Amino acid sequence: MAVPGVYMNKIIVAVLTVIIAVVLASVLYVGYYSREIHVRVATTTSLYATGLLDYLAEAFEEKRSGVVFDFIPVGSGEALRRAANGDACMVFVHAPSLEKKYIEQGVLDEGHIFAYNYFVIVGPSSDPANVSRASSVIDAFKRIYRVGEEGKALFISRGDNSGTHVRELSIWARAGLNPRGRSWYLETGSGMGETLLVANEKKAYTLSDIGTYLKYKKDGRIPYLTILYTNDSELINIYSVYIVKSCSGSERKMAEEFMKFVIGEVGQKLISEYKVKEYGVRLFNPVNGRLELLRSLWVKLSEG
Amino acid sequence: MFLMETIPLIILRTLWISGTAVVLSLLWSLPLAYLLSRKHGLAKIMVPVFDALIGVPTVLIGLVLYMLFSSRGPLGFLGLLYTPYAIIIGEAILVTPLITSTTYHVLNNVISTYGELALTLGATDKQAMMVALREGLPGVLASIAMAFSRASGELGIALMVGGNIKGYTRVMTTAIALEVSRGEFESAIMLGVVLVVIVVSTSIAIRFLQRKVYG
Known part of the structure; x- marks a missing residue:
C-alpha cells in the first residue's frame, strides 16, 4: 500500500503549488x-x-x-x-x-x-398598417393597433425596461391604447439587435434606435425591414x-x-x-x- | 472586431478566473463529498438537494451576490463588486453542487466495492480509504473538468458582479454577449469556438495527466 501513499503526497504538493501560484498571480494582478x-x-x-x-x-x-x-x-x-x-x-x-x-x-x-438622435418605427416594406402615411407617431401606433387587431400585423416590443421600451410604452399610453396581452403584441425581453432580428423574421413592426437599425441594415441582417416613420420632436432620443x-x-x-x-x-x-x-x-x-x-x-x- | 487585440488577455483571464473558482470550490466540495459518503443519513437528504442545485440559474447566484457585494449591501465594505474576485466567488459557489454530487457518487461506489474488498483482504481502515481514493480519482478528475466547463461557460454571474469591464472583468462569455449586442455575430461565434476549444482541451489535458500519473 506504499504506492498510493507516495502518489497522494505528490498530488498534495501539486495542489498546494497550484494554489500558491494562483494567489501570487492574484496579488500581482490587483497590485498592477x-x-x-x-x-x-x-x-x-x-x-x-x-x-x-x-x-x-x-x-x-x-x-x-x-x-x-x-x-x-x-x-x-x-x-x-x-x-x-x-x-x-x-x-x-x-x-x-x-x-x-x-x-x-x-x-x-x-x-x-x-x-x-431619433427613434424610428421600422416594419416590412409592404406596410400593411400604412404607417408611412401616419400624421404623427400616435397616429402611427393607432394604425398598427387597428391592423394588429384585424390579425394583419405584428408588433415586437423590447419588454425590458430599456430606454427604448420605456419610450414605446409612453407612446401607447398617449395614444390611449394598451397592447399588452394582445395576440399580435410580442415582448422579446432582449436587446435591440435581437428584437430587430425577430421583427425581420416575423415581418413585424417595432420601435428602434437609429444606430442599431443602421448597423444591422448595413450588415444585411434585416433585409425585410425599412424605416417607415420618424420625426424630430416626438421620436427624439x-x-x-x-x-x-x-x-x-x-x-x-x-x-x-x-x-x-x-x-x-x-x-x-x-x-x-x-x-x-x-x-x-x-x-x-x-x-x-x-x-x-x-x-x-x-x-x-x-x-x- | 475591436476585441481582436484583447482576445488573448480575455482567454487568459477566463482561464485564471474559472480555474481559481474550481480550485477554491474543491477546498470545501471534496471534504463535503467525503463527509456525505461516510454519513448515510445526511447524504439521503443532502444529495438530492445538491443534485437539483447543479442547474441553478447563474443569474440568480449573480443577483444574490450583487446584493451582498453592493455598496449598500452587507458585504459592500469588502469592495469586491466589479472585481474578478467577485466572479471567482460566484463561480466557486456555482460549481459546488456539481463537484460535491459527482464526487459523492464516485466515492460511494468505490468505497462499497474496492474499499470493502481491501478490508476483507486485511487492509487497515486508512489503507482501505487510500485504495478507494486512488480508484475514485478518475471520477473526481472528470468532475473537475465538468466544473471548469460550467464555470467558464456561465454568463449570469460574470455579468452581474463582474460588470463586463474591458481589461478587468471581461471574460469569454460576457465578451460573446457584448459582441452579439453589437451585432458582430461573426466575432461572437469565433469567441464561442475558442471557448469550446479551451474547455475541450482542458478536459483532454486532465485525462492525459491522469494516464501519466497512473502509468
Whole structure:
C-alpha cells in the first residue's frame, strides 16, 4: 500500500503549488491594476455597443493619464438602479422618465444632455398598417393597433425596461391604447439587435434606435425591414450624463472632468463626427446650441 | 472586431478566473463529498438537494451576490463588486453542487466495492480509504473538468458582479454577449469556438495527466 501513499503526497504538493501560484498571480494582478483611479460608469448597452464611450474615454485619457473608466454596459433601468445602490459614479442613459424618478429620489446630482438622435418605427416594406402615411407617431401606433387587431400585423416590443421600451410604452399610453396581452403584441425581453432580428423574421413592426437599425441594415441582417416613420420632436432620443450623489473623492473629481469633456467643445465635435464616414449619416447629434429646445423636450418626455 | 487585440488577455483571464473558482470550490466540495459518503443519513437528504442545485440559474447566484457585494449591501465594505474576485466567488459557489454530487457518487461506489474488498483482504481502515481514493480519482478528475466547463461557460454571474469591464472583468462569455449586442455575430461565434476549444482541451489535458500519473 506504499504506492498510493507516495502518489497522494505528490498530488498534495501539486495542489498546494497550484494554489500558491494562483494567489501570487492574484496579488500581482490587483497590485498592477489598482495603481490608477477607476471611475465606475454605468451605461446603456446601446450607447456602449456603438463604441462611442470607449472612443470618448480614449480621447480623454490621452490628455489625462492615470485614470481608467470602467464601463458597465446594462440597460437604462439597471444602470440607474445600480447608481441608486451606490455601485456607479457616473451614468449615461436615455430614459427621461426614469431619470426624473431617480433625480427626485436624490440619487443623481447634476446632469447634462450631451447628445441626441431619433427613434424610428421600422416594419416590412409592404406596410400593411400604412404607417408611412401616419400624421404623427400616435397616429402611427393607432394604425398598427387597428391592423394588429384585424390579425394583419405584428408588433415586437423590447419588454425590458430599456430606454427604448420605456419610450414605446409612453407612446401607447398617449395614444390611449394598451397592447399588452394582445395576440399580435410580442415582448422579446432582449436587446435591440435581437428584437430587430425577430421583427425581420416575423415581418413585424417595432420601435428602434437609429444606430442599431443602421448597423444591422448595413450588415444585411434585416433585409425585410425599412424605416417607415420618424420625426424630430416626438421620436427624439435624448442621451444624458449624470454624476451619482453617493460618489466622492478622486473618482468623483475624474468623473466631473470627463463629464465636462463630453459636453465641452472637443467632446461634442468627436460625437458629431463619430462613424459618419462609415454610415454616411450621423449616429449621434451634438447639442450645439439647441440645449433649450432639447431641455423642453426632455421635460415633456420625463412626464411620460 | 475591436476585441481582436484583447482576445488573448480575455482567454487568459477566463482561464485564471474559472480555474481559481474550481480550485477554491474543491477546498470545501471534496471534504463535503467525503463527509456525505461516510454519513448515510445526511447524504439521503443532502444529495438530492445538491443534485437539483447543479442547474441553478447563474443569474440568480449573480443577483444574490450583487446584493451582498453592493455598496449598500452587507458585504459592500469588502469592495469586491466589479472585481474578478467577485466572479471567482460566484463561480466557486456555482460549481459546488456539481463537484460535491459527482464526487459523492464516485466515492460511494468505490468505497462499497474496492474499499470493502481491501478490508476483507486485511487492509487497515486508512489503507482501505487510500485504495478507494486512488480508484475514485478518475471520477473526481472528470468532475473537475465538468466544473471548469460550467464555470467558464456561465454568463449570469460574470455579468452581474463582474460588470463586463474591458481589461478587468471581461471574460469569454460576457465578451460573446457584448459582441452579439453589437451585432458582430461573426466575432461572437469565433469567441464561442475558442471557448469550446479551451474547455475541450482542458478536459483532454486532465485525462492525459491522469494516464501519466497512473502509468
